[in-house]
Amino acid sequence: MKKIFLILILSIIGGIACKAQLIHTSEFVKLSLPNGTYKVNKQQINALPGEKPVTKMDEQIRPPYIYNIDNIILSFHNVNQDSINNNLLGNKIFLDGLAGTFKRHGNNSYTSIIKNLNSKQVLIANYIINSTGYYDFYIQNAAKTLTLAGKMKYPKADAAKAEALLNDIINNIQFTK
Amino acid sequence: MKKRYPKSTGTIFKLCIVLLIACVAVIYGCRKDISKLDDNPTATITDPKIAKAKSWYETNYSKPGGKPTTQNTNAVGDDFDLSQFFSPNWAAAKNYARFNDDVIEMPMDAASAIGLKVGSASQSNSRSSVLILKRGDTYKAYVMTIVGYPEYLNADTSKLANNSYGKHDANFSGMVYYTTPQGEFVDGYTYKNGVIKGQLVDNYTATTTGGQAVQSITPNAYQAIQVCTAWYQKVGEVWVYLDTQCHTEVIEVPDPSTPLPPITPPSSGGGGGGGDSPGSPDPCPPQGTVQSVKDGKVGNALKVMLLNPGDGGFPPPGGGGAPCTIKPVEDPCDKLKKSKAKFADSFNTQRNAAILTQPGPHEFGSDLNLTSLTSNTYVNTPITTDSRNDLWTPHFTWNSTDGYTVGSAHKHPGGNAPSPDDVFLIFQNLLNPALTSTGASNINFYKQNAYATVITSTATYVITVNSTGWGQLGSLYANFDNDPDGFDNNYLSIARDYKIANNVDDATATAYALNKIFGDAINMYKAPAGTTSYAIAGIDQDGKLVVVPCP
Numbered sequence: 172m173k174k175i176f177l178i179l180i181l182s183i184i185g186g187i188a189c190k191a192q193l194i195h196t197s198e199f200v201k202l203s204l205p206n207g208t209y210k211v212n213k214q215q216i217n218a219l220p221g222e223k224p225v226t227k228m229d230e231q232i233r234p235p236y237i238y239n240i241d242n243i244i245l246s247f248h249n250v251n252q253d254s255i256n257n258n259l260l261g262n263k264i265f266l267d268g269l270a271g272t273f274k275r276h277g278n279n280s281y282t283s284i285i286k287n288l289n290s291k292q293v294l295i296a297n298y299i300i301n302s303t304g305y306y307d308f309y310i311q312n313a314a315k316t317l318t319l320a321g322k323m324k325y326p327k328a329d330a331a332k333a334e335a336l337l338n339d340i341i342n343n344i345q346f347t348k
Numbered sequence: 349m350k351k352r353y354p355k356s357t358g359t360i361f362k363l364c365i366v367l368l369i370a371c372v373a374v375i376y377g378c379r380k381d382i383s384k385l386d387d388n389p390t391a392t393i394t395d396p397k398i399a400k401a402k403s404w405y406e407t408n409y410s411k412p413g414g415k416p417t418t419q420n421t422n423a424v425g426d427d428f429d430l431s432q433f434f435s436p437n438w439a440a441a442k443n444y445a446r447f448n449d450d451v452i453e454m455p456m457d458a459a460s461a462i463g464l465k466v467g468s469a470s471q472s473n474s475r476s477s478v479l480i481l482k483r484g485d486t487y488k489a490y491v492m493t494i495v496g497y498p499e500y501l502n503a504d505t506s507k508l509a510n511n512s513y514g515k516h517d518a519n520f521s522g523m524v525y526y527t528t529p530q531g532e533f534v535d536g537y538t539y540k541n542g543v544i545k546g547q548l549v550d551n552y553t554a555t556t557t558g559g560q561a562v563q564s565i566t567p568n569a570y571q572a573i574q575v576c577t578a579w580y581q582k583v584g585e586v587w588v589y590l591d592t593q594c595h596t597e598v599i600e601v602p603d604p605s606t607p608l609p610p611i612t613p614p615s616s617g618g619g620g621g622g623g624d625s626p627g628s629p630d631p632c633p634p635q636g637t638v639q640s641v642k643d644g645k646v647g648n649a650l651k652v653m654l655l656n657p658g659d660g661g662f663p664p665p666g667g668g669g670a671p672c673t674i675k676p677v678e679d680p681c682d683k684l685k686k687s688k689a690k691f692a693d694s695f696n697t698q699r700n701a702a703i704l705t706q707p708g709p710h711e712f713g714s715d716l717n718l719t720s721l722t723s724n725t726y727v728n729t730p731i732t733t734d735s736r737n738d739l740w741t742p743h744f745t746w747n748s749t750d751g752y753t754v755g756s757a758h759k760h761p762g763g764n765a766p767s768p769d770d771v772f773l774i775f776q777n778l779l780n781p782a783l784t785s786t787g788a789s790n791i792n793f794y795k796q797n798a799y800a801t802v803i804t805s806t807a808t809y810v811i812t813v814n815s816t817g818w819g820q821l822g823s824l825y826a827n828f829d830n831d832p833d834g835f836d837n838n839y840l841s842i843a844r845d846y847k848i849a850n851n852v853d854d855a856t857a858t859a860y861a862l863n864k865i866f867g868d869a870i871n872m873y874k875a876p877a878g879t880t881s882y883a884i885a886g887i888d889q890d891g892k893l894v895v896v897p898c899p
Contacts, residue, residue: 268854271738307844
């Protein structure tokens with residue numbers, strides 16, 4: 172009898188604690204996002220502080236999936252199958268080259284690394300600009316045929332939270348092909 | 349045999365099981381797939397093209413608060429988002445091909461009527477539709493609003509439904525007005541008896557000349573007037589004011605020597621259906637301010653399209669893919685012809701080749717110094733390096749001994765197109781005391797002839813500054829100087845995102861990013877490595893980097 176009531180109470184607590192959980196799905200990937208995540212539309216993105224006018228409303232470059240997770244802006248592109256974007260080393264050289272200007276300005280925060288995590292290859296670039304942190308990441312399937320690129324923009328003070336979120340994404344993302 | 353559970357306990361057990369199942373259902377139901385947030389499933393749409401367009405549209409123009417309500421009124425200012433006030437009627441969507449686009453056109457849902465008021469005419473004289481144009485894999489969405497003038501409607505607003513994107517009445521008089529779904533103005537056209545009479549443009553910079561003079565721009569002459577439009581939403585039988593925008597209407601004048609025709613906004617009348625909301629602001633300032641097009645220059649690269657598309661329909665939004673007369677401030681091909689005499693002469697060509705053959709991963713470069721301001725011969729400057737992969741430092745001189753530095757050439761071993769730093773070098777030289785101390789004619793000479801060459805293993809790029817682009821370049825430099833990391837991060841983000849979204853190589857991505865940031869301030873020319881076959885590298889109407897040869 173006690174067990175029954177325990178199950179009942181736990182179930183009710185679970186139901187009360189239930190919050191909407193988004194699942195990011197696009198072609199070839201599926202990822203559960205943390206509770207409290209909400210999708211951000213273009214207007215909300217354009218209204219964010221620090222957004223450059225030149226990137227506003229530009230559908231040629233804007234990632235199609237943008238989420239807000241407790242003030243961390245997370246965006247995903249569509250999954251790439253092409254050889255250019257599946258070349259993580261090439262992408263690392265590309266990013267390293269462009270980010271070289273930061274160092275010339277005296278900003279030495281930029282780092283990038285390619286590593287293997289849970290049968291996925293990932294390229295992660297991280298840097299800080301004006302108290303805002305950025306992650307540029309590429310997550311590749313084991314067969315190295317699919318790459319999900321995304322980025323994260325976060326307040327510098329939330330660096331630990333952003334890192335944990337990125338690790339969570341890398342660990343939990345599922346390639347469906 | 350004794351029952352394991354008494355009856356009362358069994359009832360509680362069953363109740364618990366039911367509650368448990370219910371809780372599991374609630375928990376599972378809370379997991380939302382973002383692709384299934386829509387409350388109007390595409391399953392009701394049988395045409396897969398329309399279903400796909402609907403999915404795209406609702407992904408990009410979502411309504412955070414759900415469907416618009418009649419409470420959302422008087423949203424004035426920069427935050428105005430027209431898409432929050434209407435819903436497309438997907439059930440009435442039509443799909444057809446026009447120009448190079450797959451077109452999906454549909455009216456607004458009757459429950460979310462919006463109206464466009466032009467001048468003093470009633471907003472009831474308008475009819476808005478949603479237009480989705482798909483070219484390749486790229487969708488673009490617009491709100492197309494057709495406004496009928498009283499002489500066309502003759503008090504019968506049902507005639508508006510005779511007109512669509514692909515077909516308008518042969519005697520249509522009025523306006524077709526394009527915005528993005530959020531209400532950002534794109535362009536528009538005015539008609540009289542089925543013929544285009546004017547084009548609505550934005551960012552127009554014309555010189556007021558006392559309301560009379562119109563100067564000709566070859567081969568046509570144009571008159572420009574201000575036209576204000578206001579959005580309304582119909583709530584019950586009352587039109588509620590939403591937002592106002594003002595634009596310039598450019599009207600072709602057949603003969604510049606003849607007096608200007610009077611410009612009057614459409615008079616009120618025709619249609620009906622309620623009035624303005626009480627106390628709504630007057631959306632339009634006084635009409636009819638006549639301005640002139642000066643020296644043949646209409647803003648920056650104004651596209652004037654006064655030709656009917658020829659298929660009985662309206663011109664496409666943004667002029668994409670239709671006959672179009674482009675009157676840029678400075679023709680980049682003319683600029684190329686003039687500038688090639690310097691940056692593509694034999695000395696430059698040989699110097700570019702010599703720089704490219706320098707071994708190793710470091711950048712190498714050379715200053716390109718004219719021997720005098722009256723010749724196209726160059727000082728034999730050395731090829732130098734900073735022994736770095738990402739930097740080459742030029743040395744500017746402006747004297748008869750060392751030469752007059754109008755350009756520089758350096759190698760990008762990684763293969764990227766010119767960077768913002770390469771463009772800003774041209775501007776920084778303009779501020780060099782060695783130049784500024786020599787007076788206006790020298791400065792003008794520099795402005796007209798300055799260039800930067802970047803050499804890669806596959807291509808040679810040359811950047812020149814548009815004659816009208818120095819001010820814009822100065823503003824961008826000020827932005828860069830104020831926040832160099834932020835500026836360069838923007839460049840990085842654009843290049844990276846363009847590469848990912850379009851599967852292009854590094855050179856294309858960086859060329860795109862540079863064009864995106866510097867826009868019309870600069871010209872980018874590109875030639876295959878080792879050649880002088882320069883073509884214009886720019887962003888086309890579809891927002892993609894293209895390389896277009898000059899005739």
